[in-house]
Amino acid sequence: MFGFSVVVMAALYGLWWYAMRRDPGEISDQQAQRHQNRWVIWGGLALPIGSITLLLAFGIPAGHRMLPLPPAEGEALVIEVKAHQWFWQVRYPERDIELINALVIPANTPVDIHLTTADVIHSFWVPRLGGKLDTIPGRTNVLRLEADRTGDFHGQCAEFCGAGHAHMPFVVTAKSAEDYQQWLNNPDARTQGDRDD
Template identity: 45%
Template sequence: MFPSVNPAFRPFKGLAAVTALAGCGGPFSTLDPAGPAAQSIATLWWVMLAGSVVLFALVMVLFGFAFLRRHPSWNSDRPVGQALVLWGGLVMPVAVLSALLGYALFMGERLVPRPDDGVLRVEAHARQWQWEFAYPDTPGALGTIDILHIPAGRPVDIHVTSADVIHSFWAPRLGGKIDAIPGHTNVIRLVADRPGTYHGKCSEFCGTGHTVMGFTVEAHDAAAYSARLADPQGQTRRTAPQDTASD
């Protein structure tokens, strides 16, 4: 028998549960996807969680088995004990981990941007401590600072580079993250399922201004996208995004 929980600590159990659940939401939650790339990442996370639960259960079974073997009534010569250790401690973990690895490679391969008709090019240039975006595929588009405009429902390849140190481009609800490296260009593909505003940030410590190096992604419908980029008003956001969902 395990000792009972001190009554003085019981209120903290509910607080811990609420805190854990609250971490699954918010503008930077990868578990609240708003695009196919982010959906693939969220699905992979849930699959990995399920696999870890299976492995944890196996470890607990073997842990209990180790205690049972010490009981006087247990016959240590029983073949079932060796079979349990073999299958539960070796065969099953190898099978589960191999399946998880295969699924992760399959999902990761789907996230790699490949040449495709209709993909829009946007350039993201990082510097301490802001993001500069250019739109070479959109005639008449003005560059933006800390605001990335994309058309909803259309794939966009973000060509990411840096002017000084290593930064990292990350819009959690739209896709994964990719490093911005001086002298090198990395590409990440984003798709927003619907119009809305999504938050992003630099996820690589880049100096004293790292905490304010955020940006917003504004997804527009096709009719409003070009007009929005040609509007000189509101093309710069110099404050950090608020921790509230806005889509």
């Protein structure tokens, strides 16, 4: 996408520069009309329509994969995240586990994050794991995430939420299936992270 954009941009700049520099000689109105049709139809219609086709052919399936549709087998793991000014309250509904500013998830497993808010609109975002989703008063939004490796991932609030907006980070720790089970049975990290307000 970026490569294609850069090519289009460079070509356009070059053409424009040349058009300003070149000496066309005498051009009749009919010739000008032909130039117009050539440039406008190819550049103004064909180019954007072609590019949009390419983008959509890539974009719609990519978006589709990120939807929280029921997975082919079993059920996605559900974690509830409630945003506050200015910290994240994380709950595992099937276990009695509650964390602040930290999530622990199994790697290579789809996880559904159920997002709510206690006050204003926030936005839950882990840049390396996927897109962001807002927390809206009165609604529950579901974000599908899947970590393809173990390790720590940095996350933060992406929707401006007041004075503490800059200080609302959290950490997502992806563990292997065994480590995750072990952690579930012995969640020593119950108080992991601290409120930052």
